[in-house]
Amino acid sequence: MKPTLALTLAAVLALGVSTTSTTRAQDAGKVDFEKQVLPVLKESCFKCHEKEHEDGGKIKKPKGGLRLDGAAVIMKGGKEYPNENVVAGKPEASWLVKTMALPDSDDLAMPPEGKGDRVSAANIDLIKKWISEGANFGAWKGVE
Structure with a gap:
């Protein structure tokens, strides 16, 4: 895998995890x-x-x-x-x-x-x- 593709994939995955964590944090505040x-x-x-x-x-x-x-x-x-x-x-x-x-x-x-x-x-x-x-x-x- 090319380094730029790997970095892009890692960034996309990190955003997905971040969004999921944020949603859980918001739900936890309810x-x-x-x-x-x-x-x-x-x-x-x-x-x-x-x-x-x-x-x-x-x-x-x-x-x-x-x-x-x-x-x-x-x-x-x-x-x-x-x-x-x-x-x-x-x-x-x-x-x-x-x-x-x-x-x-x-x-x-x-x-x-x-x-x-x-x-x-x-x-x-x-x-x-x-x-x-x-x-x-x-x-x-x-x-x-």
Whole structure:
């Protein structure tokens, strides 16, 4: 093989590897719903917003008809603001973020006083980023 051909081939291969590495690095910067967002929802939201179930002999229904334990139901939303719970690409239009970011004194603040710890600003920013990136659930389907 001629030296110039070998150098050209090496350069092309290096560009291919570089592009692949860059793509992986970019993907690595994306929010992983199952690893990063789901634990926040489990900790702060599932207590009131999961599938109807029996608890201590009583039937517990999701508050406001809003479930957060499955991908489809997260996107569907609740009785109020249907289809606006999570608006892919638009965290400012997503009620999930709006209610988490409200001050404690607001009646719509989530979770309400006595129902769990408020979501930290860092976790709200993480959820905003996930929504901005398109609200991708990956392989996670959750409860249907």
